[in-house]
Amino acid sequence: MTSGNQLIETIKSIILDFQDTPLETGVPRRLRIETLHGKATVCIGVRRSGKSTYMFQVIQRLLEGGVSRQNILYLNCFDDRIHTLQQDNLGLITEAYYSLYPEKKNTETVYCFFDEIQAIPGWERFIDRLMRTEQCEVFLTGSSAKMLSKEIATQMRGRALSWEMFPFSFREFLDYKGIESEGALSTKKRFLVQKAFEAYWETGGFPEVAGLGRNLRIKTHQEYFHTILFRDLVERHDVSHPKAVTDLAHWLVDNTASLYSVNSLTGYLKSLGHKAPKSAVSDYLEWFEDAYVLFTVRIFDPSLARRNANPKKIYCIDHALVTSVSSGMLVNSGHLLENLVFTALRSLYPELYYYKTRTGREVDFIVPMRGLPQMLVQACESLANPQTRKRETAALGEAMAELKLTTGTIVTRSGHERIEVDGGTIEVVPAWRFLLDLPESTG
Structure with a gap:
């Protein structure tokens, strides 16, 4: 039997196995993904954030709507049995499916689900061809931000709509x-x-x-972190100095919610004996963001040059992951609260900045909408200390005046009050309330 025929038989058995397996649909997610005929639906986000489970929820809805299980083709592209799939033999997937169900070709809609599609080189052209030549609806998941519509639009000629999924x-x-x-x-x-x-x-x-209990949780988080670093960074980008990447990732997690510059990071790696030039450090930072594990927040400034020249802030995809992975020496609960606020805002608003007033005071987050500042948010564990209270309200009050906004928010661990400042009101809200008051989606 030729290797092509073997692969077809393997794919057939994977398709049939899935059709026989009960769906693990988990907790229904509040992400509202809308499908559009003629476009692939792409769900992207960090590993283990629930993308596959979400796809099973979509499949469950299709089945409840009367679609036959046989009309569903599901492949996990990380399945070791199909590791030989490449750009030139991806057509074997449809060949395998239609050899099982020849009567469905061009007569019935087939729902194709490809999980972690970025694992297969050259997938874009295959999906593009599939959508042009077969009667199908396509759903994809991936753990790379490069799969956002703007990135893949060229290869797929605009035949994709992308949605982000967070934990x-x-x-x-x-x-x-x-x-x-x-x-x-x-x-x-x-x-x-x-x-x-x-x-x-x-x-x-x-x-x-x-x-999970504490020990298992920490172990699981650490496993996630290592898998992301090695599969989504070292392997995906063929990194020749993996230790430099992991050392940098750990430093960034240890310094969550803190300012950094590429120069300081390059110097840090040099101090450890790594020969990573500034350009490599910039690449690493981009790759962390691409894998949805570490995010950079720039200063809010109309000038792109100034946005890039100023120090940037780093945040992690999940505040509890920080606790499990960091050395614990530098991260405090104030940083974790700020990180929690970041992920809640970032899951709704792709553009987030920090703000510096003319006198140099800092506000943690500014959310612009259509280019205009709309929301100012400060994260502060407690306002009980009079100096802290003065510092946080002064920064927010100044920013509100400069940006002509009448409201600002301070998120704390507990406590609720309103503080009147010149020209506006600061709402102090506990984190749980702030999270529940955010919209479910920005549709």
Whole structure:
């Protein structure tokens, strides 16, 4: 039997196995992915954020809507049995499927799900061809931001709509816990929500770790981190000095919610004996962001040159991952709160900046919409200390005046109040309330 025939037989058995396997649909996600006929639906995000489970939820809805299980073709592209699939033999997938169901070709819609498609080189042309020549709807998942529409538009000629998936939001975590979060909260319900927030604070949003004890959670988080670094960075980009990448990643996690510059990072790696030039460090930072594990936030400034020249801030995909992976010497709960606020905002708004007032005071987050500043958010664990209170409100008040905004928000671990400042109001809200008040999506 030729290797092509062998591969066809393997793909056939994978398709049939999936059709016989009960679907693990997990907790329904609040992500509203809309499909558009003629375009591939792409779901991207960090590994283990629940993309595959979400696809199973989509499949479940199709089955409930009357689609036959035989009309569903699902392939996990990380399956070792199909590691020989390359650009030139991807057509074997459809060959295998239609050899099982020849009567469906060009007569029935086939729903094709390709999980972690970026594992297969040259996938874009295959998907483009599939959508042009076969009667099918295509769903893809991947853990690379390069799969955002603008990146793949050239290869797929605009035949894709991309959506980002993050680990559980606090609202989704409440769904997982079976706690109702809609509408007005009674005293009892508020107590349950606050208790659940403490659990969310400990475990973070990765679905798999939600029910685990501390030791298993830390072990699982560390496993995620290493897999992301090696599969999504070292292997994907064929990095010749993997130790430089892992040392940099650990430094960044240790310095979550802190400022950095490429020069300082290059100097740090040099001090460890790594010969990584500035250009390599810039690449690494881009790759971390591409894998949805570490994110860079720039200063808010109309000038792109100044945005790039100023120090940048680093955040991680999940505040609890930081706790599990960092050495613990530099990260404090104030940094973790700021990181929690970052991920909540970033999952809704792709563009986030920090703001510096004319007198040099800093506000953690500014959310622009259509280029205009709309929301100012400061994260501060507690305002109990009078100096802290003065510093945080002065920075926010100044920024509000400069940007002509009448409201600003300070997110704390607990406490709720309104502070009047010149020309506006600062809302101080506990983190759990802030997370529930955010929109579910920005549609």
